[in-house]
Amino acid sequence: MTDYDAIVIGAGHNGLICASYLAKAKHKVLVIDSRPVPGGCASTREFAENYRVSDCAQWLSQLDKTIVSDLQLSDAGLVLSSPKSTISLQPDAAHVTFDGDTVTGTSIDTEDVTAYSSFRLQMRRFAKVLATLYNGRPPKLVEKNWTDRITLLKLGLGLKLLGKSHMQDLMRLALINIYDVMNEYFKNPALKSAIALDAVTGSNMGPRSPNTVFSYLHKVTGEFLSDSGTRQVMGGMGALGTALASSAEAAGVEIKLGCAVKAIKKTGHAVSGIELVDGTLLSSKIVVSSADPTTTFKSMLGYAQMEAGMAKRAELYRNRCGTAKLHIALKALPTFTGLNQAQLSQRLIITPPMDGMETALNPMKYNEISDQHLFDISIPSIDDPSLSPEGHHVLSALVHYVPFSPKMGWDEARQLLTDQLIDEISAYAPDLKSLAVASELVTPADFEKTHHVTGGSWHHGELSIDQVLMMRPFPGSTQYKTAVEGLYLCGAGAHPGGGLLGLPGRNAAKEIIKGGALV
Amino acid sequence: MNQYDAIVIGAGHNGLTNGAYLAKAGLRVAVLERNPYIGGATVSRELHKGWYYSNCSYVSSLLRPEITRDLELPRHGLQVVPFGGGATFMRNGDHFGSYSDHDRHYREIARHSKRDANAYDRYAADTSLQTKLIRPYLMRTPPDPTSLKPRDLRDLMEFAQSFMSLGEEKLLDTIKFWTASVGDYLNEYFETDVIKAHMAGSGIIGTALGVYSPGTAYVLLHHYMGDVDGNVGAWGFARGGMGAIANALSKAFQSFGGDIICDANVDKIIVRNGRAVGVALKDGTEYRAPIVVSNLDPKRTFLDITNPKDLPADVVKKAENFKIRGSSGKLNIALDGLPVFNGLDPRNRLMAGDLHFSDSLERQERAYDDWKAGTWSKDPYLDMMIPSLTDPTMAPPGKHMMSVFVQYAPPKVEGREWTDEDKDGFEKSVIDQISNYSPNFKDLILHCETRTPREIEAEVGLTEGNIFMGELTFDQLLFNRPFPGYAQYRSPIKGMYMCSSGTHPGGGVMAAPGANAAREILRDLKRPNTVPGGYADD
């Protein structure tokens, strides 16, 4: 008799979602996490006294809508802002605004406006096809079984339904770079770079890198499945974690926080439970890890517990990511040139034209600090005054591309880069510096330390073609079931990957239930 | 009388091959060439008295042996001599040599890392697996995945079967290989930077991507899938320079009664009632034929010599969107004697191979950064050869001819056209790099021909000077080359065909596109096929 049917490692969104679905199927489930709060990368933190921010994930745009309803997250306390538009800030204040399928701005001509809506339409067509794959386990191609055959048939049908010309377009686009596609569709450089930013967020790639159309499609597919627009979570992202946790508990899941897992334990040749840092042993029929594959296999299970070929695959799994976060506490609402207060609460991005994005990327490849960065800014305290003292505000920005370990070391680089980043934003918000009362830079290395994501990779591993779909995380451990008996994956390192989709968690639960390991 | 059964535009190796197979089938064929000499980018020219330059393509491996044999190219004077090996000279004064002898190669790698030397066998096996997958499709027309025709369905099934037979894991590894960056791919085998850099070169030659760009592992494969006398991956020199290939092909073509017409600069393909009926030259001359085959790259074919009103709008758009990027340049140098690199004895066989100076992936990637920024690489990746060490016809006795392929050079310099000063700067960055490893090099230079993308485009007619007539990225390979829906050598205009390296299986002096296109044309004409099938490769 085991202590639990399933132990889920990690109370991030995927872990909680997976646990909830398992519990709804009447299984006895424990979720365990080393952090004192639920949510994982969906977390809110006080970075300066009385100033709170979403310290990791920033926007909610891809959470699958069936999960939201299945888990009754609204009842569990999840409150979202209204959908945000995206404003790409321009040095000449001729800002470009994206709202759904429309784009506006003084520099955008009608041709680009039309092109934008047809581009969005085309991407959604492809997203629909991809959604077929995202909604279940990724099919195996050679080993024949009916579930996978049906998925492949559905996929084939979806492709055929696209029609010959769109299918040809997809064949061409799937592996290429966003840089070329932008140049094919649009003329306006600000328009191009704003879209390109979405294709490279959370990655180590520049717009010229092949594979960036896929990463863009990944985002669009998530948005298609979520159908919510880009929103801010009231109370910060941590509120999503809290809502998921209370929904899970309502479903009967037991959640232990502040308890670090020391190891995934095996009895004989199958995983049989976990050992906590304090030495406690907890047994279960299966262990489901929502930690990233590297943490799961290398740190928790240990390569010695796997066959060498699989250990090699795990070791070669790539987690490079150039995303950092900058938080600024402000004593008043800053002024952004050319923006009114309503616009300030939207998603604000700053990016040079695409060639400049490439230039901004280059230093990261050599562990150097770039002169220029890309920003995805939120001032959440406008919609949500609970985050800062009255009249004060917090600004939080995703920043690209920041190296994991700069040659000069973070001790020296941290302040240097923080100052530089504030200067870069100040070019668009002249009073920012004078209003700043505190700031904090969270580097990829910090993310690794605080949120246990290897390499600081938000997506739990690069979303490169050889690490997605039926290859995620690596051959031999796909379809949520790993090469080690009794060990499952339900995090973003499993198909379909990161971006607060929630799908790895849900799909994993469904596979586990169907696979019969808990019967 | 300017009436023919078929007209081929461009006397490069693919045009000549295409013409040869059409003529062999009994068609009256003319190959039209803009320049006063034939060969296109497969050419040898005496640009300095006594020295012959293979001044575009410079080595041979991919030329399909089926074609060499079928067209009796050896009888027509072609001799391909393998060179085997090569070296990367390192900043620390050492070098990494690549030997064609397996054991010797092992010992040389082991000098740098025993683990890498051992891993090389695994690397060679895995890479051969990939070449074995692709080689059977070089001499075949790619199936159209959007088509429901029995022939396409059957070929597609067969194609899928050959991949499925690998089993789940090897199939996924194959997908990885086809999509990964050459840097990441090599990281799975090797720990030593110079070894990785030496091998990564094949992943970026002729390509507007860096060693860390996804898709470059395939480019490496593209350079490995040829053979010399059955030694897959081996490269050789055509005796007399690359022009010898074009010359032999032209003789084969002429032996079947074909006409080669030089100084014939095609202005437009003439289309009547939706059918190609001939071509008009810039000087007003017209040639008539019910079959017109373009050996120009897809951009020139559809945007330059075809009237847009004769084309469906989507094809014009596709041609505009076709990726064909200038990324390389070339120096051809006449030398008074043999230079010494890093103190390596000039009698060492390595000297006759491909020589490089980029000893780390980072240097190669930084060279690409320069290209992205719109300028030539300040520390370029060079693929340097001294063919006169193998072929005595290239330079006077005791003197040498050096061919230096340079990666990267942009099609335009910071958005503007190349100037002569730019060209000098480009040349200097190459000469300086070589001199860093060879103190006597500069003194030996008697003549240097420098070719930036500007010169290559102007002379050879390769758009942006792209050597493959289109990037070798997956969106432009197999059934996507040049564009989805048009990968079977037929243009949207009846009677008009494509046979250039811009079609499957792509560039590299293979002659396969020319042969494959001929097979499709003969099929449409309901004539017996004259094109040989591929050799079984087991």
Added chain:
Amino acid sequence: MSSPTRDTMLLTTPFHSRVEAACALNDWGNWMGYTTPNAYFDIELEYFAVRSTTGVFDLSPMNKYQISGPDAEAYLNRLVTRDVAKIGINRVGYAIWCNDAGQVLDDGTIFRFSDNEFRLCSYQRADDWLAWNTLGFDVTIDNVSSDIAALAVQGPTSCTILTLLGCENLNQLKPFGMAHYEFEGRPLMVSRTGFTGDLGYEVWVPPESAEALWDQLFELGHDYLIKPFGSHALELARIEAGFLQANTDFMPAEEVVRVGRTRNPFELGLGWLVDFNKPLFNGRAALAKVQENGSKYRFVLLDVDGNKPAEHSFIMKNGKVVGTVTSAAWCPTAKANLAYAQVEMPHGTVGDKLIAEIYYQRELHWTQLYAPCKVIEAPIFKPARRWQTPAPPH
């Protein structure tokens, strides 16, 4: 200035000066990148030295890896299919190792020096695979191939000769045992192992001792009819003794290009080396499936009628090709025409009668022969002296 040719030449072993002097035929080959003699004076006589007196083979080119550290035993146990914990200190174990798919990479011997110190001796180079296997283990792998010189001293009088050299009580050493001595102030290790299937030892010394070791062995062994033997004679002996060789009898799985050309241990007749009751090892899951579902091939020893070696022959049953020969030789001691073959299941059970299609040439005339053959138990040559302790004096 480096030499244009010499810096990547074939290597020579620490015994080379002596081997060269003894190599009356001047018939050289390349073994593992070393210049090694194919034959010294007469292949057959060299072979008989092994079987009736003592033969000496320079096995310095063998790949040797020193494996040490707290996890050394666990590391090796995950690597190979047998239970390394059962190999005692100063004992040697024959082992095979597989990839995750359960396909054989190579075979070799594991020498255990202490709790945490082992040496793996393999025919193929294994640096890359051994390095990947260190992931997750506190272990150090050193390639000591060129740091150790080794001679195989094999044959009925070998124990006597080595005892004369100073290896006291060597006759008490059990098969697969190791004993440590001193030779000219340097360590000398003897293991009762070998590739000939006879009474024999392998002697391991630092390269500096090599020439003196050779000289003394041949001086002391003179009256016991000691002779050197080369690769060709070894090939005869190992076929007779039933040892497999990578790249001849099977392909190391990591170097295989074509689908279906790798083999699992059961398909090589090495299933007895797979221990499902030990801790995790590479290929375990796959091999458990194989054990359940059966294999595709069987590796068999054939006694072929007549005296024409069945080299590269197809093996037929009822007119259908069911297998191919991997190694074949006329074995002078067993007086048998032997062949190793891989045959498709279900063929090849002991006693199964098959046909070998043999082609042989005499004076440019080729003859095709369908030779009946029978599957027999391997090995065919198993002299009592090989396993006797104390070892007999001659």
